[in-house]
Amino acid sequence: MRTRRLPGRHRRAEERQTTYGEVIAVKEFRALWYGQGLSLLGDQLAQVALAVLVYDRTRSPLATAGVYALTYLPSIAGGPLLAGLADRFARRGVMMTCDLIRALLVAAMALPIMPFWALCALVFLVVLLSAPFSAARAALLPEVLEDDRYVVGSALQNMTNQAVQMLGFAAGGAVIAAMGPYRALALDAATFLGSALILLSGVRPRPAAVRSAAKPSMWTMTRAGARLVFGDKKLRTLVLFAWLCGFYILPEGLAVPYAAKLHTGALSVPVITGLLMAAMPTGTVLGAFVFSRFVSPSRRLRMMGWLAMLSCAPLVVTATHPPLAMVLGAWVLSGIGGAYQLAANAAFVQCVPDEQRGQAFGLVQSGLMAVQGIGILVGGLAAERLGPEPVVALAGITGVTAAAVLAMIWAESRGDGSARVRAQAAA
Known part of the structure; x- marks a missing residue:
C-alpha cells in the first residue's frame, strides 16, 4: 500500500x-x-x-x-x-x-x-x-x-x-x-x-506511567532503562552527544587559574573569573534563542553534528595564549554551539516510550553529572602540570574529534531511518 x-x-x-x-x-x-x-x-x-x-x-x-x-x-x-x-x-x-x-x-x-x-x-x-x-x-x-x-x-x-x-x-x-x-x-x-x-x-x-498492578522492582527498571538507552544505536548516539558537555564545561572549572594567568593589573582576578564563568552561559542563552526560534525542526537535526563540533572547536584557540577579549569571544561561541543539546534532547524524547521516560532521563542526567565532575577533576589535575591554557585547548581538540565521530554516526543513523521511511512509503 x-x-x-x-x-x-x-x-x-x-x-x-x-x-x-x-x-x-x-x-x-x-x-x-x-x-x-x-x-x-x-x-x-x-x-x-x-x-x-x-x-x-x-x-x-x-x-x-x-x-x-x-x-x-x-x-x-x-x-x-x-x-x-x-x-x-x-x-x-x-x-x-x-x-x-x-x-x-x-x-x-x-x-x-x-x-x-x-x-x-x-x-x-x-x-x-x-x-x-x-x-x-x-x-x-x-x-x-x-x-x-x-x-x-x-x-x-x-x-x-x-x-x-x-x-x-x-x-x-x-x-x-x-x-x-x-x-x-x-x-x-x-x-x-x-x-x-x-x-x-x-x-x-x-x-x-507504569500502570500494571505488579510493578517491577527499582533495580529491574534501572536495568531495563540501561538496556533501552545503550542497546539502541540511535539513543546511544544521542546520549553521547549529551555527554560531550564534559569537554566544553571543563574550562569553567579552570576559570580561577585561567584568570590568574590573564591578570595584567587592569582587572582583578575575581572580575576576570566572573567574566570567564559568565561567557559560556551567555553564549548558551543566545544559541538557544536563535536555534529554537529561527531554525526549523528538520534543520536542527541536520545541524546537530556541526553545532556539537562548534561547542568544542573555539576552545582550541587558547593554545595560542590569546588576550582576554579573544578568550571571552571563544567561550561565548562555544556556548552558542552548545545549543545542539536542544535537538538531541527532543530527538531522545521521541525515541523513548513514556513508561520508561523518567528512568531514561535519570540515567542520562546521572551521566551528565559524572562527565562534568570527572572532566573538571581531570582538567584540574592536568592544569597543575601543564597550566590552564593547554588543558583547555586539549579539551577542545578531544571534544571536536569526538563530536566529529558522533556526527558521522548520527548522519548514518538518520540516513538509515530515512531509507526505512521511503521503503515503507513504497510498499
Whole structure:
C-alpha cells in the first residue's frame, strides 16, 4: 500500500516554528517553569551560603571543597536507581513529595545547632532527591508540550536556568552579607515550599506511567532503562552527544587559574573569573534563542553534528595564549554551539516510550553529572602540570574529534531511518 505524500504547503506548515508566546500560554508549562526558576534561585543562594557557612565553621578549604563535591556524588551514585520513581508513581506527586522533603531538610540545615557531620548528611540527601524530581519534570514536559513546542519550551527553560544561575551567583554574595547564611538557607527551604504549591495549583494530576498492578522492582527498571538507552544505536548516539558537555564545561572549572594567568593589573582576578564563568552561559542563552526560534525542526537535526563540533572547536584557540577579549569571544561561541543539546534532547524524547521516560532521563542526567565532575577533576589535575591554557585547548581538540565521530554516526543513523521511511512509503 502506497502512502500518500502531503502537499507542499502542508509540509511547510509542519515546519512552522512555535513562538515563545504560544508556549508560555500553556498553563501547566508556566507552573513547571515558575517552580523550576524559583527553586533554582533558592539553590544558587544556598550554594553560596553553604560555602560561607562551612568555611566559617572549619576554616578549611578542603572541607569547603568536599561539601561542594557532595553536590555531584548523590546524583551519580543514586540517580539511576531513584529516577525510576518518576515512572512508578504519578510524576506531579513525585515532584511535590521531593519538594516538601527537601524543604524540611534544608530548614534543618538552617538551624545553627546542626553539627558539621549532620550538615554534610543533609546536603547529600537534598541533592539525592533532585534525581527523581528532575527525572519526573523531564518526563512530564513532553506530555505538557508536544512537537516543536517541546523544543521551544526546553529552550526557554534552559535560558531561564542560565540567567538564574548568573543572577544567583552574582547577587548571592551580597544577599548572604546582608542576611547571613542561616537565613539564606531558610529562604531556600521556602522556595521548595513555593515550588510545591505552584505544582499543586498549576499542573493537573496524571496517572503513573507504569500502570500494571505488579510493578517491577527499582533495580529491574534501572536495568531495563540501561538496556533501552545503550542497546539502541540511535539513543546511544544521542546520549553521547549529551555527554560531550564534559569537554566544553571543563574550562569553567579552570576559570580561577585561567584568570590568574590573564591578570595584567587592569582587572582583578575575581572580575576576570566572573567574566570567564559568565561567557559560556551567555553564549548558551543566545544559541538557544536563535536555534529554537529561527531554525526549523528538520534543520536542527541536520545541524546537530556541526553545532556539537562548534561547542568544542573555539576552545582550541587558547593554545595560542590569546588576550582576554579573544578568550571571552571563544567561550561565548562555544556556548552558542552548545545549543545542539536542544535537538538531541527532543530527538531522545521521541525515541523513548513514556513508561520508561523518567528512568531514561535519570540515567542520562546521572551521566551528565559524572562527565562534568570527572572532566573538571581531570582538567584540574592536568592544569597543575601543564597550566590552564593547554588543558583547555586539549579539551577542545578531544571534544571536536569526538563530536566529529558522533556526527558521522548520527548522519548514518538518520540516513538509515530515512531509507526505512521511503521503503515503507513504497510498499
